[in-house]
């Protein structure tokens with residue numbers, strides 16, 4: 001029977017640690033400010049932004065929410081990003097994705113000053129991560145590393161299989177697991193015999209966006225199973241990429257959905273906002 005990895009409790013701990021650091025900084029008259037830009041009225045994005053705002057309030061981070069109409073042009077959005085880049089009172093900038101189709105999201109991400117890129121999506125952050133330089137780690141993969149560390153799951157020398165190779169989850173995850181000295185395999189939709197590949201994993205990380213895809217046949221006995229998926233089952237209920245009840249008996253440890261990886265992403269965003277001050281050389285004032 002698997003040990004349940006409690007992302008809710010671990011993320012709460014990270015937020016409490018962040019809140020403590022923010023209070024210490026505030027004692028030195030240093031504020032931490034996150035600017036969040038939302039373009040349009042996508043309901044899921046509105047929920048994500050609201051959650052980030054709440055987390056900021058809890059941690060004592062000032063949040064500046066900028067809500068732009070759906071018909072905002074790329075030029076207008078880029079001008080706003082540049083304005084925030086130049087504003088010394090803003091430590092972190094986040095553009096909620098996806099942006100409407102008239103805007104090139106990648107171009108906007110590239111426009112964010114890398115020292116304020118708290119989502120860790122810019123090519124500079126990703127490049128720094130790849131070659132082991134300091135920089136922002138993207139929030140979901142960084143959150144998974146914290147889940148593993150804080151649950152006492154050994155990574156050194158272990159077989160880790162990541163399924164999914166997106167720029168925001170799979171690829172940065174692979175870089176972080178390499179840093180952890182795991183032996184890393186990245187699988188994707190062209191992988192031949194996926195079951196054979198995932199069955200080798202001591203640590204299986206799934207990020208494909210397919211509800212309950214991974215049944216026990218994909219999982220090695222005793223493996224740690226980390227499920228990034230935020231999917232909907234046949235009844236419209238939130239679930240992961242892993243068939244939780246099927247895999248539960250076989251896995252050694254498992255993250256539930258909800259309550260596993262999900263809450264870690266926002267907690268790590270808060271962590272990155274404080275990290276931003278260090279990167280900007282402001283925390284020593």
Ligand code: NAP
Nearest residue numbers: 140164165166169188189207208209228229230261262265
């Ligand atoms: P994405 O950009 O759609 O990428 C999906 C990846 O999965 C691709 O690399 C794709 O392979 C691979 N894939 C799809 N079907 C597959 C299959 N049948 N077998 C093997 N590989 C397959 O997705 P994403 O943005 O990384 O998100 C993945 C999941 O994580 C989603 O459920 C998303 O909601 C969730 N997510 C959660 C959080 C969080 O905070 N918890 C954050 C981000 C994402 P190809 O490259 O070959 O197409």
